[in-house]
Amino acid sequence: MEITEKNRNRIFWGLQFLGWGSINLLSVLFLGKLSNAFIIFSVVTGTLIGVGTTSLLRYYLRTRIHYDNFGLKEVLRIGLATLITSAIFGLLNLALGYIYVKFGPELNELDLEILKTYDSPWLLIINSLFLIFGWVFCYLVIKLLLKINRDRMERLELNASLKQAQLNTLKGQINPHFMFNSLNNIRGLMLEDVAKAREMLTKLSEMLRYSLSMNNVNAISLREELEMVDNYIGLSRIQLEDRLQFHKEVEKSVLDRQIPPMIVQLLVENAVKHGISALKAGGTITLTIEETSDSLRIEVRNTGSLKISNGSTQLGLKNIRQRLKLLFGNTADFKIYEREGEVVAVINIPK
Template sequence: MELSDKKRNYIFWGLQLFGWSFLNLLAVFVPKNISWQLTLYSVVIGIFIGVFSTSLLRYYLKRNIKFESFGGRELIKIVVSILLASLLFGLLNVFFGFIYVHFGPALTDAELQLYRSYDNFWIQVINSLFMIGSWVVTYLVIKLLLKLNQDRIERLELNTTLKQAQLNTLKGQINPHFMFNSLNNIRGLMLEDVEKSREMLTKLSEILRYSLTKNNINDIPVREELEVVDNYIDLSKIQFEDRLEFVKNVDADTLDLRIPPMVIQLLIENAAKHGIANLKNGGRIVLTITREGDNLLIEVRNTGKLKIEKGSTQLGLKNIKQRLKLLYADKASFDLQEVSEEVVANIIIPMS
């Protein structure tokens, strides 16, 4: 999940307060025989100095360091900023130590001994270098992790967008290309049976509506796909008449399972166009849908032989394979083969 700038600021200030509070509480409880006034003063001032100096450092780093094109110049800037922040850190420690010694309660011998180490400016600077250096390393590591996470999210969003664009393109290509033939067949039917031709026009419009409205959907119930298949078969029978026999074996428990739209319809269309249409006496198309465990099995058999016509691009079948791969990766499968004078198409779709 990508963090907003507001959330990042909340996290930064939370970590700042927690980190400097922990370090200063740890530091003041190590020396013995220290008054509660000096303890409280040291903790509050220590937190203030740590938060103030590193917040200024963060402000500088955010506006002057180009993390996207990190190089030698950025490294020099970071080193210089660490030195300057350490000087500020040391100066503030010496200054507030001076304030407490001269304007605070009288110091005990143990407190005076402790103050001598804090009164040395260069000792404070060396100590500050370690503290600020550790802070910068931690800050840069967190910054790097956030950048890697953002890049990962952007890659995922880009892949998702590309996949959706590919799917929409494939759906557009898969839209039934038999529409023009159906219109011509219906026009001829009008001379014989006006009522039936009106019914066929309704079925054709339903297929068109289905094709358009489901263009942005990746899955639909099997029962909806079967309605389109039935409409397609009825329209095809205008052309094939008694030459086309259609058998449907669909298990009732598969009707509400979800599949990519237009996949079964395209298999039926392929069987009719490349199988039945090439047979003088016609043939049979058998659709079987069953469920085995966590997989949905779709089989379309048609009378005929598996042969690739000259000039055929096999675009429809390639589109099915691509759509299944985009939606299910390697979990789904599609194959087409000839078995005992029949062409058999099998699709396996995972349901989990």
């Protein structure tokens, strides 16, 4: 059964009342022949106090504790919240115990013996700490198990969607429209410049080989990726001619960095298809790759505006996000926006 937010809440409240009710019932039954009124009072009030205080504690743990970035700060917060909850738990038990003695029904000898423990606040404090710390331990263990299961399911879903996105991207690389355009352009070029046509055929074959062989590889060098980009730009220039200007600014020190394959190529392809080719006068694509203090920054800028054309599935951009999510979790960053007449796509890959 899939554990949804609604199911989790039902399970939580069920376990709350079952757990606290059982603890209070067993504790009074093991003490001996208490009066029925005292048993009912102990079980009901003990359950309500336990459920109430730990539910407030749960709300704090859910809203104030960052489990994805768990550290000493979170440990201290949990410890302090647990101590405060234990104090409230103990004080409520103490107050209700005194109220029962003063206003409740007649007590038998065993009832009075049990209630004498209320004359020892330290005993109540220790009991409260034991119960609340036990509850926090169980809560965190369950939280961890649910997170592990959720992460596993998310990873499986990401793997499945990534494989589909990779397949779709591969199809996009070798779709008939792209192939026919490239081959027709090369055929026309053969009448003008045979050597250039041969070079373009080599680029096309290298591009197809790259798409087929690198699609299931998790990482390649930036140097190899840039060769793919150059091949793609070379083929695109046959069709767009002077309408496509391409500039590349890459630090030599990052050429051997490992990156997910087709990440840069997909950004450039997106800039050509949805940017330059849509402009009558053409435009410029600028690729900048540099190393910052904590990441590898990949930026692709192209002339144009950020708009989604009709029928666009944005498979390339989805593919990028899924690859980064799968390989780097939340530590990698990808964003695309419009700035001063240009569309800017930026990827930050952690070191």
